[in-house]
Amino acid sequence: MLGSLVFLGAELLLNPFFPSLPGDCGPLPNLSRAEPPEDVRHRDSFPVGFEVTYRCLQNFSKIPSRLDTIVCFSNSLWSNLLEFCDRSCQSPPHVAFAKLSEEDEMKNFYAVGITVHYDCSPGYENSTDVLPTSTCRENSTWSEVPELCRKQSCGPPTNPEHGTVVATDHLFLARAEVVCDEG
Template identity: 60%
Template sequence: MGCGRCRSLPVVPVVPVVLVVLVVLVVLVPAARGDCGPLPQLPGAEPPEDSKDNQSFPIGSKITYQCVQGFAKLPLKSDTIQCLENALWSVLPEFCSRSCYSPPRVSFARVSQEDELKNFYAVGITVNYVCNPGYEKSSDKLPTSTCHENLTWSEVPVLCQRKSCGTPENPEHGTVVTTDQLFGAKADVICDDGYMLTAGQAFIRCHLKGDGVAWTQLPTCQLIQASSSTVGTTAVTDATKPLEEKTSEYRYILPLVIIPCIIGIAVILIWTIKKCAVKQKGTYKPNPTNAGDEEQGPSCQERKTGP
């Protein structure tokens, strides 16, 4: 029988279908092999240098990200992703955010214990300070500092002042010289004339004592004792004494030596003149050649009456 009414069926092109299948296989090839594809990009974080360019990771692979410069890890947030059984990466919420470094350190105060324990300081956060030992509040407010947008801290206001040790006492036979009585100050100790400091430091300091401040112990001033060794009528002082103390002692010793000598010479001269006077008048006169001889003393010689 003829098939006059039969129509020819359309011929399906084979090449396009094959291409579509190949494209699907290429796209799903990691899944087909059971591997995860390239690492996802996360804001403020990056994978390790040795894995960032890899295009395929086997199931079970774990990759730990790091926060880039200017960002810090949020507390209690995970920073690791894993290639799951379905060949997909696990979901990792954003864990890096912009953060300032540790708050600034100052000499008069320290960061409060609560803020010190934090390891993340987001932009806009404010930390509190408490006065250091030896300092006290100068107002009702405490020092604070805030993290700015440029990731720098605001300046910490000086709201703590040094405590005072008060006016120091003077040691016996000495004086304390100071222009500052506040915590950390130093005061010199000077002994009166004729006295010297005992072994130890020649100053005191305003230092911490319990919850407050106080001056360190005062040194003592003791009387300077002259050496018992003498030469003639001149006392020999201790060679180890300071030059100023030796000069002060000589100031008193020298008159005691010189004045008696002058008086003695004057007495000898007067006695000799009187002795010569008892001789016959006009016969003898003092001999000027040895009038000043300290060993022989002055003598008399015969006065010539003739031409």
């Protein structure tokens, strides 16, 4: 017998392994982005209840909330294990003129190809109709965040009675010096 058909719920699974002993799951399934520990990698037989935790290959990261462990079931099949590793970027870049959107700030995994959005920081205003973004690139680095948020103008300062305000600009965070009149 070269394989056996087994029904699990609505899924039809084909066990392509040669017949194995009752309660024996046979060789481990191959995953394209993860591998089992070295000490069990080449084994051909695993008893019911045996658990194997895979780890992501180099340049891949574990997707949070995805399982990385399989179990040998009493029907001699391994539990289903979805791909749980993907290429990703570290946390998005921090910039002074904008902050990561609340939605993107809550994420803890940034897969290659994902784009995050920024909101202008307090004291800054958007100079366009487009929000700043950054994209996780194929090489697991972030694209540069375009500087679309500009410092807001505070307007020219008013000279106090008996003095003069000296300022190089009137933008957010600019410093001004007050020079008192003589006398």
